[in-house]
Amino acid sequence: MIEIMDTTLRDGEQTSGVSFSAHEKLGIARVLLNDVGVNRVEIASARVSDGEFEAVRRVAAWAAHSGNLEKLEVLGFVDGTVSLDWIEAAGCRVVNLLCKGSYKHVTEQLRKTPEQHAEDIRAVVLEAERRKIDANIYLEDWSNGIKDSPDYVFRMIDALRGLPIRRLMLPDTLGVLNPGNTYQYCKLMVDRYPDLRFDFHAHNDYDLAVANVYSAIRAGIRGVHTTVNGLGERAGNAPLSSVLAVIKDQLGERTSLREEKINKASRLVETYSGVHIPPNKPIIGEHVFTQCAGVHADGDSKNNLYCNDLLPERFGRVREYALGKTSGKANIRKNLEALGIDMDEASMRKVTERIIELGDKKEVVTPEDLPYIISDVLHHDNARENQKIRLLNYSLSLAQGLRPVAALKIEIHGEAYEESASGDGQYDAFVRALRRIYSRLNRPFPMLTNYSVSIPPGGRTDAFVQTVISWNYAGVDFKTRGLDADQTEAAIQATLKMLNKIED
Numbered sequence: 001m002i003e004i005m006d007t008t009l010r011d012g013e014q015t016s017g018v019s020f021s022a023h024e025k026l027g028i029a030r031v032l033l034n035d036v037g038v039n040r041v042e043i044a045s046a047r048v049s050d051g052e053f054e055a056v057r058r059v060a061a062w063a064a065h066s067g068n069l070e071k072l073e074v075l076g077f078v079d080g081t082v083s084l085d086w087i088e089a090a091g092c093r094v095v096n097l098l099c100k101g102s103y104k105h106v107t108e109q110l111r112k113t114p115e116q117h118a119e120d121i122r123a124v125v126l127e128a129e130r131r132k133i134d135a136n137i138y139l140e141d142w143s144n145g146i147k148d149s150p151d152y153v154f155r156m157i158d159a160l161r162g163l164p165i166r167r168l169m170l171p172d173t174l175g176v177l178n179p180g181n182t183y184q185y186c187k188l189m190v191d192r193y194p195d196l197r198f199d200f201h202a203h204n205d206y207d208l209a210v211a212n213v214y215s216a217i218r219a220g221i222r223g224v225h226t227t228v229n230g231l232g233e234r235a236g237n238a239p240l241s242s243v244l245a246v247i248k249d250q251l252g253e254r255t256s257l258r259e260e261k262i263n264k265a266s267r268l269v270e271t272y273s274g275v276h277i278p279p280n281k282p283i284i285g286e287h288v289f290t291q292c293a294g295v296h297a298d299g300d301s302k303n304n305l306y307c308n309d310l311l312p313e314r315f316g317r318v319r320e321y322a323l324g325k326t327s328g329k330a331n332i333r334k335n336l337e338a339l340g341i342d343m344d345e346a347s348m349r350k351v352t353e354r355i356i357e358l359g360d361k362k363e364v365v366t367p368e369d370l371p372y373i374i375s376d377v378l379h380h381d382n383a384r385e386n387q388k389i390r391l392l393n394y395s396l397s398l399a400q401g402l403r404p405v406a407a408l409k410i411e412i413h414g415e416a417y418e419e420s421a422s423g424d425g426q427y428d429a430f431v432r433a434l435r436r437i438y439s440r441l442n443r444p445f446p447m448l449t450n451y452s453v454s455i456p457p458g459g460r461t462d463a464f465v466q467t468v469i470s471w472n473y474a475g476v477d478f479k480t481r482g483l484d485a486d487q488t489e490a491a492i493q494a495t496l497k498m499l500n501k502i503e504d
Contacts, residue, residue: 003223007042012231022055045075046083060091101139103149118159143172175205182212186219199223209238228269241283406430446473
């Protein structure tokens with residue numbers, strides 16, 4: 001069993017611009033411990049601020065009531081009793097003591113000898129024991145220490161190993177390790193000290209945090225640190241979601257985590273932190289369970305040929321099938337099945353052609369757009385080659401302080417006509433120019449009786465607009481509709497359909 005300590009509320013909060021309020025810390029801690037099932041959470045650094053103290057106090061009060069108090073940890077410092085006083089007053093019972101894991105740090109930052117630092121640590125650990133506060137040790141800059149001054153690392157551990165310390169935590173503080181030397185250094189620690197419990201704490205400066213966690217576990221480390229969505233200083237820490245999947249699928253190890261709750265935790269932290277999840281981020285990104293190519297959707301219908309072990313249902317999600325210019329009938333059929341719509345092959349072909357056409361104009365056609373597209377195609381199946389009236393070109397202009405102007409060129413029964421006009425809006429200008437052409441030809445022009453616009457749910461600014469226009473021509477009322485990402489273009493489509501309709 002691999003133990004997970006999540007430090008979103010401490011190390012993750014060191015992300016530039018991120019600061020969690022007291023109720024946000026409590027909400028995240030509850031989701032991580034109760035829903036996701038992480039083993040421990042590091043919730044703060046001691047001595048930061050009065051607000052941080054109040055937040056820790058509130059989380060600790062909840063944890064004490066719910067039986068989770070021993071799972072809360074607070075970063076403390078080798079400062080005599082100052083950090084311990086802060087942690088004890090806040091109601092917590094575990095300190096993660098920040099010590100120096102490299103010779104350079106102890107001599108240049110603290111300006112002390114290793115022996116002096118070890119004695120200072122000893123005093124804090126023994127005082128914590130007296131107060132019934134459990135102590136873990138962070139060997140800060142351990143990755144550089146084990147690389148450049150391994151003798152110092154071993155001397156420090158030898159000096160501390162007889163103390164009441166629950167875990168020795170090995171941080172790659174500056175994110176300098178790679179999978180090869182992570183395995184080498186972690187195995188060195190495990191083999192030399194088989195009786196001690198080690199955690200590994202990765203940073204992602206080279207985008208290797210998850211790979212380094214993989215190597216650390218292979219080397220025998222049984223505890224790893226994560227943050228939700230990979231939050232953390234600089235490039236961040238190892239993301240909880242990816243670490244969970246790698247531990248299970250790539251290493252065949254068990255954890256106490258509930259996979260189906262990972263997405264819930266990620267969305268909560270995204271909301272509270274204000275740091276958006278990249279759409280292609282493994283496990284939790286918006287698009288990672290979306291098939292775009294039609295051949296992939298077709299393969300999914302044939303014994304899941306394009307699926308791996310990362311099934312979306314594991315993580316509380318569902319597979320989606322994108323609609324656009326790379327879509328095939330399989331993508332569209334998958335979306336229709338989700339909507340409960342059944343179509344024959346001829347209609348499917350028409351809808352597919354329309355989606356590909358629209359995809360050339362717009363990056364993504366969403367499932368919410370699909371009913372509008374179907375309605376547009378099936379209600380107004382005017383093959384272009386049979387149209388008697390074609391819009392050859394048009395131009396619309398809009399300038400502050402001036403009336404909108406439209407210029408258009410239209411073909412009627414093989415003859416081209418041009419006209420321009422101004423109006424109260426771009427579409428009004430277009431219709432006025434069109435009326436001028438019909439007036440010159442002594443052709444009647446229908447009366448517009450109603451004009452309505454609708455978009456799919458969600459309020460996206462790039463959503464398809466369906467424009468439905470009601471007309472009266474020779475005493476007959478009828479409607480035409482247009483569909484496009486641009487409202488004016490949708491109205492122009494509806495108008496062109498109306499002109500061809502009255503020709504018939």
